[in-house]
Amino acid sequence: MPNDGTLRVTPQPVRRQVEDRLRDAIASGRFAPGEHLSDRKLCDLFGVSRSVIREAVRLMEAEGLVEVVPNRGPFVSYLSPADAMQVYEVRGVLEALAGQGFAERASEAETAELRAVFEEIAASHSSTDRVALLGLKRRFYDVLLRGCRNAYVARMLDQLLNRNTQLRATTLADPDRLPRTIEEIRRIVEAIERRDGEGTWEACREHVRQAARVALRILNHQAREKAEAGRARAIEAGAAE
Numbered sequence: 001m002p003n004d005g006t007l008r009v010t011p012q013p014v015r016r017q018v019e020d021r022l023r024d025a026i027a028s029g030r031f032a033p034g035e036h037l038s039d040r041k042l043c044d045l046f047g048v049s050r051s052v053i054r055e056a057v058r059l060m061e062a063e064g065l066v067e068v069v070p071n072r073g074p075f076v077s078y079l080s081p082a083d084a085m086q087v088y089e090v091r092g093v094l095e096a097l098a099g100q101g102f103a104e105r106a107s108e109a110e111t112a113e114l115r116a117v118f119e120e121i122a123a124s125h126s127s128t129d130r131v132a133l134l135g136l137k138r139r140f141y142d143v144l145l146r147g148c149r150n151a152y153v154a155r156m157l158d159q160l161l162n163r164n165t166q167l168r169a170t171t172l173a174d175p176d177r178l179p180r181t182i183e184e185i186r187r188i189v190e191a192i193e194r195r196d197g198e199g200t201w202e203a204c205r206e207h208v209r210q211a212a213r214v215a216l217r218i219l220n221h222q223a224r225e226k227a228e229a230g231r232a233r234a235i236e237a238g239a240a241e
Helices: 014-028 039-046 050-062 081-105 108-122 130-147 151-163 165-172 177-193 197-240
Strands: 066-069 073-076
Touching: 014 039, 014 050, 014 130, 014 165, 039 050, 050 066, 050 073, 081 108, 081 130, 081 151, 081 165, 081 177, 081 197, 108 130, 108 177, 130 151, 130 165, 151 165, 165 177, 165 197, 177 197
Parallel strands: none
Antiparallel strands: 066 073
C-alpha cells in the first residue's frame, strides 16, 4: 500500500481523527478483510505514535472491525455470510424501532434536518466517493437516533452500525444499489413526514431487507471464490510434492 499521506492527521484531537480514519479505511476496503494491521504500518500511514494507534485498534476491536490474534497481532475482521445474516436480522428490528420512534416523537426541526440530509444522499451518483456516501448515511442515522427518543435503541443501533460499516460498503459496491437505496430512504422520510409510525417501521424493515439481500449475494460469491482459490492452491501443492 503506498504511503501517499492521505491518512495522515493533524493534532487536536489526534486519537479521534485516527479512529475515524481507520474506521473509514476499513469500510472503504482500503484495508481488506484479513489484512494485517501492524503497528509500524499504521504509524507510518497516520503519522502518529504507537500508543495512539493501539488505542484506535482497541476501539476497532470493540466495534468488531478488527480481530486481534494472539502472538500475531490485529487483522481486519472477516464477516462470513452467516454472521452478516445475524447482523442484518438485529439491525432490521432496531432500525425499525428507531424509525417508528422518530416518526412519533421527533420535532419538526429534526424532521426537516432528516429531510435535508436525505436530499444530500439523493444528489449522490455512481461516481460519488464511497467514504463520502457512508458519511452522509452516518449523518442520516445520527439524526434518526437523536430524534427517536429511545436511548437504548440509539445505543444498540449505533454500535451495530459501526459493526455494519463493512457490509454497507459492500452493498454500495453494487452499481444498482445506490438508486434503490435512495428510493428506500425516500419512503422512510416520507412516512416520517406523515407521522406514520407503522409505515416508517415497514419502510425501515424493507430497506434493511434489501440491503441484506445484496450484501449476502456478494458475500456468498466472495466465499465461493475464496473456497475455489483454496482448493486450487491445495491441488498445486499436491502436484508439487
